[in-house]
Amino acid sequence: MGILFKAAYFGGLIVEVIMRIPYDRHQREAKKIKQWAPVSEPVVNAGLSIGMGLLPLIYSLTPWLGFADYPFAEPARRWMGFVGLAILAAAVWLFWRSHSDLGKNWSPSLEISSEHQLVTCGIYSSVRHPMYTSQLLWGMAQALLMHNWLAGMGGLMAFGLLYFLRIPKEEQMMLQHFGDEYRAYCEQTNRIVPTL
Ligand code: SAH
16 A cells, blocks of 8 residues: 555656646746845755655665654554545645646746736635645645655655745745735735635
8 A cells, every 4th residue: 555655645746846847937938037045045945855855765765764664553554645645635736726826926936027916816815825835735645645754754844944944035025025015915814824
């Protein structure tokens, strides 16, 4: 069963990478008027690559992380895996939905383009950082699908970096550019937990 959960994990990762291709192409062509590169950004990006990619890959392809395997018995692992699959599906859906609503305003790093518009509709009307909410769901799914303390916790660790290092800088940049419009938007929404 474990192999199925690992395969679903990497399947989800491939789907997300493919989903991002058109947005990535567009943002490469867009004219940037502001680019923020705080020293924390390489740490965040390394955390995402190691936590979501490298550790799950090492765990799935080698026995090297065996010393950190969960001590749970097979029936418990099976249930964890099934719950993990449901949460993974929710994470991928939210990842798609937030890219679709953010459209050409999406960028992989902290940037403002010449045609940038503040998006406050769609999923962005109920939460300010739905893509990072999707990362939180992904981290929970990963912990349930990868039955190992190191490979399983990588996604939650990456979320922690996004939450504590990226979001404060991103909001600072948005406030500086959009001013009162962004301030009012912040008053109506939470960062990660959607409001009804
Ligand atoms: N933090 C958001 C977006 C991540 S992509 C989320 O989790 O869904 C990062 C880029 O999105 C940033 O460089 C910023 O320019 C842009 N951005 C973030 N929130 C935005 C919004 N509400 N409207 C328009 N652009 C936004």
